[in-house]
Amino acid sequence: METVVRWGVVGLGRIAHKFAQDLALFEDAELVAVGSRSLKNAHHFASQHGAREAFDSYEAVWTHPDVDIVYVATPHHQHAELSKAALAHGKHVLCEKPAAINTKESASIIGAAQAADRFFMEALWSRFNPVLSEVIDRVRNGDIGTVRHVQADFSFVMPAVEGSRTHDPLQGGGSLLDVGIYPLFLAYVVLGMPETVQASMIRHASGVDDQMAVVLGYERALATAYCGFASPSGMEATIGGEDGRILIHPVWHEADAYSLMGNGKWDGQRITRSKTGHGLYHEIAACHEALREGLRESPTWTHSDSLNLMAIMDRVRDAVGLIYPSET
Numbered sequence: 368m369e370t371v372v373r374w375g376v377v378g379l380g381r382i383a384h385k386f387a388q389d390l391a392l393f394e395d396a397e398l399v400a401v402g403s404r405s406l407k408n409a410h411h412f413a414s415q416h417g418a419r420e421a422f423d424s425y426e427a428v429w430t431h432p433d434v435d436i437v438y439v440a441t442p443h444h445q446h447a448e449l450s451k452a453a454l455a456h457g458k459h460v461l462c463e464k465p466a467a468i469n470t471k472e473s474a475s476i477i478g479a480a481q482a483a484d485r486f487f488m489e490a491l492w493s494r495f496n497p498v499l500s501e502v503i504d505r506v507r508n509g510d511i512g513t514v515r516h517v518q519a520d521f522s523f524v525m526p527a528v529e530g531s532r533t534h535d536p537l538q539g540g541g542s543l544l545d546v547g548i549y550p551l552f553l554a555y556v557v558l559g560m561p562e563t564v565q566a567s568m569i570r571h572a573s574g575v576d577d578q579m580a581v582v583l584g585y586e587r588a589l590a591t592a593y594c595g596f597a598s599p600s601g602m603e604a605t606i607g608g609e610d611g612r613i614l615i616h617p618v619w620h621e622a623d624a625y626s627l628m629g630n631g632k633w634d635g636q637r638i639t640r641s642k643t644g645h646g647l648y649h650e651i652a653a654c655h656e657a658l659r660e661g662l663r664e665s666p667t668w669t670h671s672d673s674l675n676l677m678a679i680m681d682r683v684r685d686a687v688g689l690i691y692p693s694e695t
């Protein structure tokens with residue numbers, strides 16, 4: 368690996384812009400190539416973010432000789448295909464969450480990464496957020512005792528605009544895969560794989576989930592998760608242990624602060640940990656570190672973590688009968 372990590376980006380939408388802004392904060396990274404379905408969009412994006420070259424195809428990015436790692440920022444249904452294409456051309460890959468739409472697809476990406484001997488990571492940026500990293504460490508260190516409950520929500524009003532990826536079954540739309548992944552991620556990193564998965568859904572006219580409530584059952588703990596596109600929620604998360612509670616302040620999946628509650632030792636103490644840039648900075652830094660160390664997966668958000676989280680989401684969808692067209 369060169370000293371400078373050379374990036375390519377495919378799918379130049381909302382998150383790709385934020386990603387490019389955070390990438391620009393690194394002196395040891397270069398945005399080499401960007402690919403869009405439209406040359407005009409690619410040129411616009413390249414001029415905004417200082418990319419060296421702009422293309423009207425995604426393929427041109429992963430066949431570019433100077434690109435080390437490709438960031439896939441397209442709708443969900445394309446993640447597996449595009450990640451595997453980039454890996455097959457010898458590129459490392461950071462792919463937006465969810466890594467794919469189901470476990471079978473996710474496993475096929477990881478198999479492709481192993482076969483190509485390249486790095487692959489799902490861009491589960493919250494795992495690298497400084498507040499969440501510290502909270503996870505504290506919980507794992509036993510600071511609140513045995514965890515008995517995790518609760519998190521992620522809901523806001525997302526209108527169903529014609530053709531938009533968020534409500535389109537063909538693009539892997541729906542609130543679960545788009546935002547429900549975050550509350551389930553928190554339950555998973557704290558409590559691991561659940562024994563039982565129960566869920567209830569309000570389906571949108573388009574066929575995808577507009578609202579979803581999930582209860583994960585463990586031997587001596589419960590996790591409750593809510594996501595949706597129909598109404599705003601508090602965007603708070605709480606982790607309750609036998610010796611205290613941690614409250615992750617809104618917007619919890621990109622938090623700047625948490626509080627330790629319900630314990631005489633630290634009751635009400637608010638702890639602030641600033642994120643850098645939009646917060647995508649931290650997952651980018653993790654990729655750079657992994658590449659410089661020659662790793663093929665992140666020790667912080669591993670291939671198994673991606674597969675396990677996707678398996679939980681598969682079970683949620685099984686529980687409510689939510690099937691994507693590509694799965695029939």
Ligand SMILES: NC(=O)c1ccc[n+]([C@@H]2O[C@H](COP(=O)([O-])OP(=O)(O)OC[C@H]3O[C@@H](n4cnc5c(N)ncnc54)[C@H](OP(=O)(O)O)[C@@H]3O)[C@@H](O)[C@H]2O)c1
Pocket residue numbers: 377378379380381382383402403404405408409440441442443445463464465532538544545
């Ligand atoms: N928005 C966020 O805050 C956020 C945060 C974290 C993660 N994510 C994840 O990032 C990914 C992209 O989300 P986004 O919000 O950036 O979506 P977006 O604004 O709709 O952008 C997605 C881009 O993918 C490309 N694309 C390829 N095929 C497409 C198709 N059939 N329909 C629409 N776009 C297509 C388009 O780029 P070109 O026209 O340039 O090819 C489009 O601009 C998703 O996996 C999402 O879950 C989003």
